[in-house]
Amino acid sequence: MDNYNTPTLKKELANYISGYVDGEGCFCISFSKREKLNIGWEVKPSFAVSQNSDRRQVLDLMMKYFGCGFLRRDYGDKTLKYEVRSLDELLEKVIPHFLAFQLKSSKQNDFLLFTEICKLMKDQKHLEIKGFKRIVELGYTMNGSGKRKHSKDILLSNLKMKI
């Protein structure tokens, strides 16, 4: 970030990053079966940006800019991914950036749904049946409802809290 040491340069970088993310980034909510949890499901929000590893400069820059997250190799599609998965970091570092420097494609809608889910999670709503159902409804309208491991019906069927 040493090269972006004035407010003007920082703002230019911020707009550049929003443009890059509008193309290559993803705001995702995934659901994993976790029998040990009261509700039986874990809700996992993540922000990820992919890039071929021979062009990793922007991912390094983004990690420095946001001051959180990590890089990992995705052996599936042979890319390098910059990811933020911590709810607190998403709420405190990632989401405020995209509220200030908005996406210009319809990915903005996904971002707003993502933000709403993260806020519900901050309020622990994902640990209650009503809140969890709301999160599933919101999550399943994101990203064109692309490939999903679990159907919405499976997530919502037979929900009951353990005592």
Next chain:
Amino acid sequence: MDNYNTPTLKKELANYISGYVDGEGCFCISFSKREKLNIGWEVKPSFAVSQNSDRRQVLDLMMKYFGCGFLRRDYGDKTLKYEVRSLDELLEKVIPHFLAFQLKSSKQNDFLLFTEICKLMKDQKHLEIKGFKRIVELGYTMNGSGKRKHSKDILLSNLKMKI
């Protein structure tokens, strides 16, 4: 562009576009066999940005921003593409933007090679054997030398000017 009607907003959009293009854009030089041309090959520069057509907003915005180019459907990969192919428009509208608002990944190297080739073409060097060879050498170091219809050897073999 009505929403970007101050110098500050225009600059923010400019940085955003460079970010978007660093992720999704391509500067390409392609070569087509053209027996009727003196050198036997046509050199075609293009700037292209792809997007799923359900998120075409950014492509529309880019076309307005650059004030040139066109949108076309790519039936091969089922995307919508914003393209600029006119050498004059590339030199007068596209290249100056990316000189002012630079890419931050190694795609910047490709852009600089692309710029050099466009300038050589402006000087009609692609119509001479020496200039054409130089363009082939530059073009074949771009974009990780990805898929190419013609090998470099084929392009450079038996070059002779018709009289």
